[in-house]
Amino acid sequence: MKKSIIFILALVPALAWGQSHTLKMRKWSLDTVYTQTQHIVGCTTPGSVVTFDGEPVKVYKTGSFGKKVDVKEGDNTVVISSTFAGQTVSDTLNMFYTKVRPERPQEELPLPIFTSLYVETTEGAYFNYGKGQDRLGGAKVCFVDAGIPLEVVEEYGDLYKVKVAENKYFHIPKEYTSPIEEAPVRDVTTNNWSVTNMGDFDRVAISLNAKHPYTIRHELSDKSIVLDIYGAQCNSNWLTQRLPLGMVKYVDLEQVEYDVFRAKIFLNDYSWGTKVYYEGSTLTIDVKHQPALTLKGLVVGVDAGHGGPTSTGAVSISGLKEKELNLEMAYTLKAELEKKGAKVVLSRKDDSGMTMSERKKIFLDNNVDLVISIHCNAAGSPLDVKGSSTYYKYTHNRPLAEAILLRTLELEGVVNFGLVGNFNFSLNGPIEYPNVLVETQFLSNPEDEERIADRSFRDAYMKKVVKGLEDYLKSLK
Ligand SMILES: [Zn+2]
Structure with a gap:
């Protein structure tokens, strides 16, 4: 007899002492909604029975539940009820559905720069492709070293548009620049290169007449690193590769446009890390060697x-x-x-x-x-x-x-x-x-x-x- 009483008690949901039955709706959408299908989710005491306008929905172990509700144009009301241990709590959601979305604020117009404006990059600088924005900021090209002179041609809010070659522009956040007096040197020539095994990494050193903007890209298909140097023309007649190298298979170059020079570094495998920086006006690329391919010691x-x-x-x-x-x-x-x-x-x-x-x-x-x-x-x-x-x-x-x-x-x-x-x-x-x-x-x-x-x-x-x-x-x- 005693046994069966315990059994019955265990079947009837009960609240712990001091605990109260709750129902909390997550307001994913505002009172005015612009799409017909609304995802309505909430959370209640685990084990409850939940209904949307009288229709039951699944309640997960966490107490969470949800239902997609199609709303009609104009005013809509949905009543959500949760029952636990004989107690019922309800919440009424009111939504106004309209297909007419509010007007977006006008896009910021570019401000042309009428007088010459020159800046140089500072620590942490990076280029963006354009002025587009999303949740995580504009689409980044790559980080670049500090101290690279740039010519500003326009500004948009927090960004400068900079000209790096005759037909090439990037955007850079103003906070990663500082003004300089002199215009960047145009038509830099590239000089000799060397590739040297430094022990833990291979060092590719590309000698230039002046610091110039560059971008770096990794190619999956041929496991290569591609560096474009802007405003530069090839005069690299010595590519000295001091064998044996650790990670670099070989290097090559290409003048892709009149003023865009491309350095290609072919690797033995996917990159395990690359550092790009200027030493004086020598663009230096340190390519890390592959570690032992096991978790032990990694x-x-x-x-x-x-x-x-x-x-x-x-x-x-x-x-x-x-x-x-x-x-x-x-x-x-x-x-x-x-x-x-x-x-x-x-x-x-x-x-x-x-x-x-x-x-x-x-x-x-x-x-x-x-x-x-x-x-x-x-x-x-x-x-x-x-x-x-x-x-x-x-x-x-x-x-x-x-x-x-x-x-x-x-x-x-x-x-x-x-x-x-x-x-x-x-x-x-x-x-x-x-x-x-x-x-x-x-x-x-x-x-x-x-x-x-x-x-x-x-x-x-x-x-x-x-x-x-x-x-x-x-x-x-
Ligand atoms: Zn996160």
């Missing part, structure tokens, strides 16, 4: 995304904070890598805020072999968008990103959001070490959230990241 930078009071990252439907999940997963990844003999360098070690350049500095100072950044994702259509994804900016990091993504897709229930290239995330920008951004799951999607809320899933995911890294190393052997 120095891996692990970055837990966000942190501190101002960068929480995404917040899940039920209130999980991305910065906390990221940090815990970073420590799990560290432990898993260390088991295999890798040396791990963490960017942030606790819940403290850290800028992207501080993170990059830690990795550079510790001479890491590669960097993995751990994040959780979020999207505006929470019920459609889900899955695991990895990101890179430059193509030489694509094989690494792909290897990790494929392993994470082996986890039960995990769908493929995609392998994303040319991603503008700051920590995908460095070329001094290979890097990949791992977006584990979408905190905005109730299914993904249910998985990532589970500690054993997070641990399993990090083990898959390690497996992916091992696959990548194996593929290079």
Whole structure:
């Protein structure tokens, strides 16, 4: 008899003492909406029965739930009710649907520069292709060294448009420039080159008459580095390659336009890191040698995304904070890598805020072999968008990103959001070490959230990241 009473009690949902039954809607959309299908998500006491206008919906283990609702033009009302242990709480959502979107603010017009304006790059400078903007800033070409003189032709808000060759322009944030008096030297000639094995890296030195703007690109197809030097003409009649070299297979050149000179550096494999800088007016490219292709002894930078009071990252439907999940997963990844003999360098070690350049500095100072950044994702259509994804900016990091993504897709229930290239995330920008951004799951999607809320899933995911890294190393052997 006693037994059966306990049984019955266990079947009836109950609230812990002092706990109250709650229903919290996440306001993904505003009161006025401009699309017909609205993703309505919320969170309630786990185990509740939730209805949308009387129709029941699935409630996940986290207490999160969601439904896509088609609204009609004009006023709409949706009543969401949650019942737990005989208690019912409700919320009414009012939405006004109109197809007429508010007018966008007028685009900023370019300001022509009427008098000559010259600037030089400062520490941390980079070129953007154009004046386009998105969530992570405008599309970056690459970082460039400090002290490079530039001619400004226009300004747009925070950007200067600079002319680097007869038919070539870039944009640069004003904050990474300082004014100079003299115009940049035009028609620089390139002089002799040398390629020398320096022990841990090969040094390519291209002698020029003056510092000139350049861009760097990595080619996946032939594992090469392509450097364009603007306003320069070829007079390099000696390319001295001091054999044996470590990572550089050979070098070559091409005058692609009258005033654009191209240096081509062919590698034995995907780049393990390149530093580009001027020594005087010699453009210097240090190409790191390949490390031993095993986790044992490899120095891996692990970055837990966000942190501190101002960068929480995404917040899940039920209130999980991305910065906390990221940090815990970073420590799990560290432990898993260390088991295999890798040396791990963490960017942030606790819940403290850290800028992207501080993170990059830690990795550079510790001479890491590669960097993995751990994040959780979020999207505006929470019920459609889900899955695991990895990101890179430059193509030489694509094989690494792909290897990790494929392993994470082996986890039960995990769908493929995609392998994303040319991603503008700051920590995908460095070329001094290979890097990949791992977006584990979408905190905005109730299914993904249910998985990532589970500690054993997070641990399993990090083990898959390690497996992916091992696959990548194996593929290079
Ligand atoms: Zn994030």
